[in-house]
Amino acid sequence: MNHADETKMKQFLLKYHNPDITRKDVFLVLNLYRSLHWKIELFVFNDGSRKDLINLQGTIPVRFKGNTYHIPICIWIMDTHPNNAPMCYVTPTPEMNIKVSSYVDHNGKIYLPYLHEWVPHKSDLESLIQVMIIIFGDHPPVFAKPKADPVMPHQLVNSIPYPKQSVMPMPHVLAQSGYPQPPQPIVSNVFVSADVQYPNYSYSNSISNYPMPGYSGPYPSYSSSTSTPTSSGSTGTITEEHIRASLLSAIGDKLRRKLREQHSQLLAELETLRRTQQELSNGSLRLSEIFNKYHKEKSELKRNVEILQEKEIKLEKEVLKLANNRSIDVDEAVTPVAPLYKQMLNAFVEEAATEDAIYYLAEGLRGAIIDLEAFLKQVRQLSRRQFMLRALMSLCQQRARCVH
Template identity: 30%
Template sequence: MMSQQTLEHPEALVLNNMTVYPNPTNPDLNNTRLWLRNALANVPYLHQDRVFRDVDATLAVFKALIPKTDIYAHDDGTVEVLLCLYGTIPITFRSTPYNIPVAFWIPTDYPMVPPIAFVVPTSNMLVKKSQHVDVSGRCSHPYLEHWNPPPHNEESNLVSLCSLLQNIFGQNPPVYTRPTSQPSLPAPPPPPPLLQQPVNGIQQHSPVLRAYSPTPPPLPPPPPYQPSSNMNVNRPRSHSSTIPPVLPISRYATTSPLPTRSSSLHPQISNESQLSVPSILDTPPLPIITPSPAPLPTTQNPELVKLQSMVYDKVKHKCEEYVQKTSPELNRNMSIGEHLNQDQERIIEERKQLIEKDARIKEKTEILRGKIAEIDKLIEQAKNMPDVSVDDILCGTTIVYNQLFDLIAEDNAIEDATYYLGKALSSEKIDLNSYMKNIRTLAREQFMRRALIQKVRRQAGLDKINKP
């Protein structure tokens, strides 16, 4: 479904069945972005800004991917020029790093439709069919089948797809090494120097052994999927390794290699150490090879490994379904538990406040009951007391004082009567003759009362008290 044609001048943008590459020798990301802008301008993408943003973010995260424009052939036979990200994505399988060769094709309707992902094996690799990778290397996943384009969902993008496939390939690698026959290793007396062996046009250091056992038996075929041409050595004294990216293989034409990072591995072993072949299926190392013929190390049955992998995937799928099914209920129960804990603390605080208020109310109630008892006692005493006239209560200490009290009361009464007679005359309730007659009578009586008051005051000696 894929083909490519490499140009001698990557800066030139040529379509019509021509492949356009950025300059891979220039590590500057700005030049890559400039090339990407120019490439998108020549490809009819509906959302060029979104394509540029997602591709730029993907290149920033997965630095082993390289952009290009190439011809893509659809299943119905139609072909068109699309932007492609090819290279490798790093994974870690059983604590060992590997690089998986992939290619991501960006449709012209992106992000309304998902990218097209392929696993592109090298010449020494084979695709391992699995739940998410078919025999042709095309990747499938519910994430792609239920692609939800923006603005409904911003999480459907190229970076998320690459990260998802990275996690999936880390659990079940999609490729394995092609079985090849290997000759027996001779045992040269002197240690050989470091050798360099080109792989797909890329210079790569091969691992070198300081010494070999004499005439070991032929090694068994390598188990499925090994890191790119690197070999493990028992008890290495020192080593440094970088995994090289593997270039994709086109289905219609070959691709000229681009300069990329190389990998090297320089293990050093003693004369007693023997060579072991790395295996991602067999965790224990191979037994030591002795000069005498020895039986080949036992390896697991591929069918059994496949069955175990299928069982593992099924159990994992069931566990994920169970977790997804129970997570909402668990989260809801945890939320209810948090609310109950908060309510319990609030109830404890309110109960404490109510206890304090109850103690204060009981104290005030006791005080109130004591006061009520005192009032009831005073009421009983008042009921037992005899009735007393007001005149008996308001009286002087002597007869003279009682006479003076009565005279002053009569004088004030006459004064009030005179006042109300004046108001009655003003309101014409009485005539002038009646008013004058009553006034003369009241004035005469008032004169007599006041004269008697002065006489009583002189006899009682009250005039001396008022004088300064």
């Protein structure tokens, strides 16, 4: 990566929540996998929202049955990276088809346990790609589109006679492509003559396992060291009936493989739909809980509004009373709710009045209004009364605590 690209990425990553960690993670992957390159493109989420995000595009090397294939992928890095897992897709070329499985759906979206169990600030892109390489090595996400359909076997039997002249056996070579081939019949030898070519199919299971009408011997084999085919029959030739039975068996075997492949693909799609249904069901439950909580809060708010309206009406009435300057009876202003509290209130008021009386007697003595003997006599009486009132208030408080 040149300096200009690095500067551009740093500037764009300032919009991310963790720009330094994201840049370090991306640079590490780009240095390890040279076939990947980064782009800034618009990503459209399921809810219709759009956002410019960095994505990594290119291919990753995958080992499958002893060969290395380059699988095209695209990794969208969220702006909350590494708190949230990236969105990963398989991006097949026009020569490829997506192979639906429990790891890849028909849209190419990748589902991996590593993505599902993504751990913030512990999971990274390098480990994610390594998991992809391992999983895709066992379950390739793409396969090559089939070539043009070959000539049907019944057309060969009806229109092309078996060659009578000497022929030369020639091994068939499967064309190698950059991705795994779909299941195909294995062609063992192609016999070439001056006029025609006729394929002879062989399979992993012996052809003798399939019934051939009018022929009870083993399937004829061809030696690469001879130029003329031989058979186990007494005539030394292979009839069209033998060839027809062989081709019918080949077609049946190929159809069975195709059906098994389509059955596996449909099962994988069904599993994807089931997973989607489960996610939708969980989402429906969450929405129901949110709606129930919303209705409950709405009811509580409505009740609180009614209480506030009642209090507001009472306050307005009191304001009107004050505005009319109506006199307030002191005895009616404070009304205890129980006799015990009324007794406590009266004792408190009388004790406060007694304390005031003692204060004013002291002021009279200081001003020489009363003599010392009268002052001492009155203070003695008032102090005794004050003590009794305080004892009464203490007893009332104890009784009130016991009641509650």
